[in-house]
Amino acid sequence: MTKFTHFNEQGRAKMVDISQKEETIRIAIAHSSIIVSKVIYEEIANGTNKKGDVFAVAQVAGIMTAKQTSQIIPMCHPIALKSVNITFDWLIDEEKNHYEINIETEVKTKGSTGVEMEALTAASVTALTIYDMCKAADKNMIIGPTMLLKKSGGKSGDYIRSSQKRNDSIKE
Numbered sequence: 001m002t003k004f005t006h007f008n009e010q011g012r013a014k015m016v017d018i019s020q021k022e023e024t025i026r027i028a029i030a031h032s033s034i035i036v037s038k039v040i041y042e043e044i045a046n047g048t049n050k051k052g053d054v055f056a057v058a059q060v061a062g063i064m065t066a067k068q069t070s071q072i073i074p075m076c077h078p079i080a081l082k083s084v085n086i087t088f089d090w091l092i093d094e095e096k097n098h099y100e101i102n103i104e105t106e107v108k109t110k111g112s113t114g115v116e117m118e119a120l121t122a123a124s125v126t127a128l129t130i131y132d133m134c135k136a137a138d139k140n141m142i143i144g145p146t147m148l149l150k151k152s153g154g155k156s157g158d159y160i161r162s163s164q165k166r167n168d169s170i171k172e
Contacts, residue, residue: 025108026153028106030119031104035142040137049137054133062123066122079111082110103123103127124143127144
């Protein structure tokens with residue numbers, strides 16, 4: 001029978017022991033996106049959203065969430081993050097009335113466990129915050145896909161999402 005890492009001898013949940021793992025530089029990059037209407041695009045671009053600077057608030061929410069991931073995802077270890085960076089990039093096709101915000105989060109630490117969950121959680125909450133900031137203008141937004149793009153460090157080595165597995169709308 002396979003031994004599961006997050007269960008104890010009684011078959012109950014446990015946090016994995018990472019005390020013997022080597023500390024290395026750990027980096028994870030995640031992506032999410034949110035498709036918005038032209039009205040929302042114009043509000044964000046012109047700084048006229050009634051709740052304020054959409055990207056500034058979403059960026060702070062994503063950073064705060066990365067730091068709190070262990071309180072949200074049950075088996076995640078609390079990690080002393082060294083860096084969290086969130087960037088936004090518009091993908092616009094006016095002929096198709098397509099306005100998409102691509103969100104990229106990069107999380108770094110030096111520690112005994114990876115930061116994939118912190119990067120993914122930050123990307124997700126950044127997109128959710130954009131939704132919250134803009135829902136008064138239009139609730140028809142679409143969030144996703146959300147995915148890990150890259151990770152480095154640790155026993156399992158590096159991971160880079162192949163372009164074949166990525167959504168066609170995501171820029172390389």
